Amino acid sequence: MKVFAKGIILSSVLVLGAVSSVQAEESVSTPSQELLVVAQVGGANGFNRNLKKETNKNAPPSEDGIHDTENEGTYVLQPPKEAYQGLPPSDFGNYVDWVKAIDEKKLQPRWDRIDSSEEPFVMDLDVVREVKASVADVVFPHRQHTEWLACSNCHPAIFIPQKGANQINMSGILLGQQCGVCHGKVSFPITTKSCKKCHSQPKPEDWEPPLSDATLKNPWR
Amino acid sequence: MSCSTKHSKWRYVMLGVVAWLAAFLVPQAAHAEYGDVVINNYADAAGIRPAVFPHWFHRIRFRCKVCHADLGFQFKAGGNKITMAKIIDGQFCGACHNGEVAWSIENCSMCHSGVPGTPTHFHGSTVQRLIAPAYKSLGN
Numbered sequence: 215m216k217v218f219a220k221g222i223i224l225s226s227v228l229v230l231g232a233v234s235s236v237q238a239e240e241s242v243s244t245p246s247q248e249l250l251v252v253a254q255v256g257g258a259n260g261f262n263r264n265l266k267k268e269t270n271k272n273a274p275p276s277e278d279g280i281h282d283t284e285n286e287g288t289y290v291l292q293p294p295k296e297a298y299q300g301l302p303p304s305d306f307g308n309y310v311d312w313v314k315a316i317d318e319k320k321l322q323p324r325w326d327r328i329d330s331s332e333e334p335f336v337m338d339l340d341v342v343r344e345v346k347a348s349v350a351d352v353v354f355p356h357r358q359h360t361e362w363l364a365c366s367n368c369h370p371a372i373f374i375p376q377k378g379a380n381q382i383n384m385s386g387i388l389l390g391q392q393c394g395v396c397h398g399k400v401s402f403p404i405t406t407k408s409c410k411k412c413h414s415q416p417k418p419e420d421w422e423p424p425l426s427d428a429t430l431k432n433p434w435r
Numbered sequence: 436m437s438c439s440t441k442h443s444k445w446r447y448v449m450l451g452v453v454a455w456l457a458a459f460l461v462p463q464a465a466h467a468e469y470g471d472v473v474i475n476n477y478a479d480a481a482g483i484r485p486a487v488f489p490h491w492f493h494r495i496r497f498r499c500k501v502c503h504a505d506l507g508f509q510f511k512a513g514g515n516k517i518t519m520a521k522i523i524d525g526q527f528c529g530a531c532h533n534g535e536v537a538w539s540i541e542n543c544s545m546c547h548s549g550v551p552g553t554p555t556h557f558h559g560s561t562v563q564r565l566i567a568p569a570y571k572s573l574g575n
Contacts (some may be wrong), residue, residue: 269466270466272468273466273467273468275487275548278466278467278468278471279466279467279550280467280471280473280487280549280550280553280558281467281487281548281549281550282484282548282549282550282551285484285544285547285548286544287542287543287544287545287546287547287548288544288548290542290544290545291489291545291548292492294468294489294491294492297491297492297495307469307470308468308469308470308491310491312494321495323494323495323496323497323498324496324497324498324501325498325500325501326501326505327497327501327505327506327530327531327536328536334498334500361498362494362498362499362500363498363499363500363503363504364500364504366504367499367500367503367504367510388561388562388565389562389565390560390561390562394561394562395510396499396510398560398561398562399470399557399560399561399562400469400470400490400494400499403469403559403560403561404561
């Protein structure tokens with residue numbers, strides 16, 4: 215029975231602790247206690263797959279947290295799940311494989327604002343980008359991109375249309391540059407599940423990692 | 436010995452109950468649809484809810500090119516300085532939301548549906564998840 219009582223005390227302390235921490239956050243913002251500044255880093259660790267998993271996939275507008283529940287229009291809007299009926303699924307982003315949906319003719323979005331008969335100019339050209347690191351090389355498919363976009367969307371502002379003219383790295387992409395202008399925002403996101411969508415061509419059998427300058431210049435090597 | 440094991444079971448049950456209760460106390464994070472953009476350049480200052488743009492709804496109907504090449508939308512949340520005057524003039528959203536291609540602008544609450552005070556941001560974007568969101572005004 216003692217243990218049971220302990221459990222109750224422990225639980226009440228936990229609950230009180232949770233409540234007081236919520237209150238503490240509010241009290242921080244009052245001007246009288248300006249010495250204590252808490253950095254607003256909400257969501258900074260969200261990228262870590264071990265810390266956070268989305269539980270409410272494709273939530274309706276009234277439950278998604280950014281739509282105001284007191285706004286009448288929120289309840290008029292279509293819930294995403296209803297619109298995704300019959301579309302091929304994927305593991306990330308909207309949990310819809312948009313490219314496959316067009317390939318399978320399950321979606322036929324307009325290429326022109328008014329004329330529904332206009333067709334995109336699709337260019338089927340793959341560009342292979344060799345990656346210095348040991349991950350698989352990148353194959354960039356123009357076909358999937360020209361299904362959605364016009365040439366002028368990417369060239370020449372984001373990518374110079376010339377071999378070897380574009381320096382691309384994952385840090386820049388994650389910060390929203392180059393591929394990251396769209397990937398990670400609207401087109402499929404950069405998650406641990408989506409690496410292989412771009413890094414799709416395995417290294418040749420005889421590939422060896424290049425030696426670093428520090429190694430090459432090492433006089434005792 | 437058997438007595439203590441019986442009590443330790445209760446302890447686990449209690450902890451379970453506490454964990455379950457705590458799930459309700461911890462504030463719920465936003466989990467809006469991937470690609471949703473909150474646009475709050477001017478809305479809060481004008482006393483109306485920020486606009487929420489659902490990319491998913493629009494890409495079912497139109498390819499990226501229609502808005503981002505033909506209508507001149509920049510690839511940047513809040514980078515287009517959209518105002519109602521421009522929309523009524525037929526620019527940006529107004530190219531379609533004119534009662535001809537899509538519903539007209541009298542349905543205020545369908546776009547201006549965001550939680551007041553939400554800064555302009557790209558919901559669920561990698562950039563937003565990696566870096567603490569900073570609200571920058573456009574300056575002019």
